[in-house]
Amino acid sequence: MPIPDRALTDALTLAEELFARLRAASLDPPGVTRASYGEGEAAAHAIMAEAARGLGLEVTADAIGTLRMVLPGSDRGLPAVAIGSHLDSVPHGGNYDGAAGVVLGLATAAALIAAGRRPRRDLLILGIRAEEMCWFPAHYLGSRALLGLLPKQAPDTLRRVDTGRTLAEHMRDQGLDAKPIREGRALLRTDRIACFIEPHIEQGPVLVEEALPIGIVTGIRGSLRYPQAVVHGRHAHAGAVPRAFRRDAAMAGVALISALDARWAMLEAGGADLVCTAGILATDPAHHAPTKVPGLLRFSLDIRSLDAELLSEIDHWLKTEALRIGDARGVEFDFGPPTHAAPARMDAGLRDLLMRAAMAAGVPAKEMASGAGHDCATFAGVGLPSAMLFLRNRNGSHNPDEALDMPDVAAALAVLARMVAELLDQA
Numbered sequence: 001m002p003i004p005d006r007a008l009t010d011a012l013t014l015a016e017e018l019f020a021r022l023r024a025a026s027l028d029p030p031g032v033t034r035a036s037y038g039e040g041e042a043a044a045h046a047i048m049a050e051a052a053r054g055l056g057l058e059v060t061a062d063a064i065g066t067l068r069m070v071l072p073g074s075d076r077g078l079p080a081v082a083i084g085s086h087l088d089s090v091p092h093g094g095n096y097d098g099a100a101g102v103v104l105g106l107a108t109a110a111a112l113i114a115a116g117r118r119p120r121r122d123l124l125i126l127g128i129r130a131e132e133m134c135w136f137p138a139h140y141l142g143s144r145a146l147l148g149l150l151p152k153q154a155p156d157t158l159r160r161v162d163t164g165r166t167l168a169e170h171m172r173d174q175g176l177d178a179k180p181i182r183e184g185r186a187l188l189r190t191d192r193i194a195c196f197i198e199p200h201i202e203q204g205p206v207l208v209e210e211a212l213p214i215g216i217v218t219g220i221r222g223s224l225r226y227p228q229a230v231v232h233g234r235h236a237h238a239g240a241v242p243r244a245f246r247r248d249a250a251m252a253g254v255a256l257i258s259a260l261d262a263r264w265a266m267l268e269a270g271g272a273d274l275v276c277t278a279g280i281l282a283t284d285p286a287h288h289a290p291t292k293v294p295g296l297l298r299f300s301l302d303i304r305s306l307d308a309e310l311l312s313e314i315d316h317w318l319k320t321e322a323l324r325i326g327d328a329r330g331v332e333f334d335f336g337p338p339t340h341a342a343p344a345r346m347d348a349g350l351r352d353l354l355m356r357a358a359m360a361a362g363v364p365a366k367e368m369a370s371g372a373g374h375d376c377a378t379f380a381g382v383g384l385p386s387a388m389l390f391l392r393n394r395n396g397s398h399n400p401d402e403a404l405d406m407p408d409v410a411a412a413l414a415v416l417a418r419m420v421a422e423l424l425d426q427a
């Protein structure tokens with residue numbers, strides 16, 4: 001049964017107020033700053049908790065600071081439907097990355113309450129900690145901690161990039177406790193959760209370009225990264241050394257990246273989902289000169305795909321190709337330590353339900369992959385049926401110019417509320 005328009009309008013007013021309060025509380029021109037386990041994030045959690053109490057929800061926070069807001073169902077023995085996202089931001093970021101998901105969760109609860117619905121299952125809204133990797137160098141920190149998946153030493157080895165202090169110290173500042181992480185203990189029982197839904201702004205230009213208010217995510221790309229790769233060659237005089245005697249690190253690095261680009265084009269033409277980036281590419285400023293054959297090149301690789309097998313195939317190909325180029329050019333490739341994030345498929349049933357809700361609500365939508373990582377990947381990774389709803393957003397994300405229009409929030413809310421109302425009443 002659809003939620004009446006009046007209930008959706010009330011909920012939308014709440015969403016607008018929450019966005020304004022979040023912005024005011026974490027303003028750091030240009031943009032907002034809500035550091036992981038820092039002041040701005042804590043302020044955002046307090047605002048959400050207060051709004052949830054105002055709606056009459058059950059509000060608690062666990063030992064690591066995850067905010068849990070529950071609209072109780074009539075049968076509390078049934079696993080809950082969860083909606084959530086993170087409340088931290090990058091420094092001088094936008095107001096919507098992460099926060100939009102929590103605000104939409106609360107707005108959904110508000111719409112159900114205003115419509116006089118008493119759902120069968122609990123609706124659990126999660127305000128997750130520490131998702132933005134720019135603070136602590138670990139992906140999905142808050143959601144992995146919540147599910148007991150973070151390495152046990154993480155609280156004492158991960159240091160916040162801006163302060164140099166450990167995760168445990170920052171947690172203590174917030175009155176929180178790193179003990180469950182040290183014990184590898186999950187704080188959320190996944191058998192008490194039926195599914196996890198994360199609404200999030202789109203971080204690319206697709207919905208704006210295609211004039212669509214929402215996107216339904218098919219999967220979250222996994223990544224293979226080499227952040228600190230190096231090519232070792234030999235510095236030499238640019239004029240005096242013939243080609244045969246050179247060990248040019250820059251030419252060799254560029255040859256590998258160029259071969260990767262050609263392989264990417266070929267795989268993409270064959271229908272593969274793939275994006276490749278060499279974001280860092282630099283000779284050594286202490287030794288380089290226009291008249292010197294560079295003996296060292298630092299580079300990074302970031303390769304993402306929905307297909308885990310393709311990522312490991314490319315990894316193998318890279319090593320083989322580097323050996324071949326190294327032999328031919330007299331250099332050595334050292335890729336350094338890799339990082340891996342597994343791709344996450346979104347649940348087919350939930351995707352279908354979202355698409356049907358969008359059609360019923362008259363909201364145009366398209367299915368699309370998520371190029372960026374999200375907490376939702378952690379939940380999907382432990383086998384929990386998961387889904388993501390993207391909202392149109394101008395100017396990309398992680399910058400002060402993120403722009404989310406309220407009519408698009410209204411469209412997303414109409415779809416989400418309809419879908420969630422159906423899920424909450426399932427036996």
Ligand SMILES: [Zn+2]
Pocket residue numbers: 086097098131200
């Ligand atoms: Zn985000």
